Amino acid sequence: MNTYSNPKDLRTFGKIAEWQEEMGNKFFDWYAGVTEGDTALTEREKALIALAVSHAIQCSYCIDAYTTNSLQAGADEEQMMEAVHVAAAVKAGTTLIYARQMQRQVEKITM
Numbered sequence: 001m002n003t004y005s006n007p008k009d010l011r012t013f014g015k016i017a018e019w020q021e022e023m024g025n026k027f028f029d030w031y032a033g034v035t036e037g038d039t040a041l042t043e044r045e046k047a048l049i050a051l052a053v054s055h056a057i058q059c060s061y062c063i064d065a066y067t068t069n070s071l072q073a074g075a076d077e078e079q080m081m082e083a084v085h086v087a088a089a090v091k092a093g094t095t096l097i098y099a100r101q102m103q104r105q106v107e108k109i110t111m
Helices: 007-017 021-035 043-056 060-072 077-097 099-110
Strands: none
Touching: 007 021, 007 060, 021 043, 043 060, 043 077, 060 077, 077 099
């Protein structure tokens, strides 16, 4: 089956630095600093946030990576699913808030 995305790309993500090493390395340093270890947030909390965002932005690579990271960081299936529900609720709310724009436009046109 041909697809634009290849699941094998996730394992070779580091290759993105090959054609612009300085920026690539800066990205990976920043990325690791943000996502790894316990800071104000635990590594488990960070993994769950990343998992939820991965679903909201519909990134297949990210979903695979942060499902693995969440499990490795000690999250369980219920916590992972709850994180996805939170992302879905926020995304749905974001969609629905634009209904106010539609309502204002309808009022403007029909009044």
